[in-house]
Amino acid sequence: MTYIINRLAPFVVILLSILVLGGCSGLLGEDPREQADKAISDANKSISEHNKLFDEARSTYADVKQKIESGDDPSKEKGRITEARNTLEAARNDLQNARDSLDTVQDLDVDPTIKKYASLLSEAMDAQLAAEAKEIEFYKILEKDPALEDNREKALDLLAEVGAGYQKAEKTYGEAQDLANSHPKLIEAANKAQS
Numbered sequence: 582m583t584y585i586i587n588r589l590a591p592f593v594v595i596l597l598s599i600l601v602l603g604g605c606s607g608l609l610g611e612d613p614r615e616q617a618d619k620a621i622s623d624a625n626k627s628i629s630e631h632n633k634l635f636d637e638a639r640s641t642y643a644d645v646k647q648k649i650e651s652g653d654d655p656s657k658e659k660g661r662i663t664e665a666r667n668t669l670e671a672a673r674n675d676l677q678n679a680r681d682s683l684d685t686v687q688d689l690d691v692d693p694t695i696k697k698y699a700s701l702l703s704e705a706m707d708a709q710l711a712a713e714a715k716e717i718e719f720y721k722i723l724e725k726d727p728a729l730e731d732n733r734e735k736a737l738d739l740l741a742e743v744g745a746g747y748q749k750a751e752k753t754y755g756e757a758q759d760l761a762n763s764h765p766k767l768i769e770a771a772n773k774a775q776s
Contacts, residue, residue, distance in 0.1 A: 634672035655727030666720035705753035712746025
């Protein structure tokens with residue numbers, strides 16, 4: 582089961598680059614480009630925190646899984662499974678904050694390409710949030726039945742849904758990347774502006 586969010590970082594940097602090219606550092610106050618820059622900056626911070634927490638949740642889960650598979654008493658791992666679920670829930674909050682920040686770009690007077698790009702990223706984040714919600718359901722099953730003696734089929738169905746959700750997110754992140762690639766001069770100029 583792979584996850585997508587770590588692949589998001591370059592996309593957000595590209596989006597930030599596009600916004601910088603568009604003049605996001607304009608006048609103080611209510612300048613739409615400045616607002617877009619702040620929204621993307623806030624999204625970047627939330628994504629960074631999400632990635633950290635997501636990795637923690639996955640690491641905890643992997644450790645628990647390994648212990649159960651090696652013969653440890655599954656009931657002793659319930660607390661760690663709860664810890665993984667709680668960490669993933671906190672990570673989801675950060676991703677939702679990032680998504681909400683990107684939503685504000687749609688109401689601003691900025692280049693339509695920037696709006697489309699932010700929209701694609703938001704759509705990808707929606708798919709990722711839905712997959713993460715299913716993953717939390719999986720953790721809840723594990724909390725009740727760590728060895729999956731009674732709920733194996735339901736857990737496997739959830740994992741299939743999680744995988745499909747992450748694939749959908751990855752596809753949409755790819756569409757955002759394609760959009761960025763189709764505007765290489767914007768990206769190249771933005772990178773020069775940041776240097």
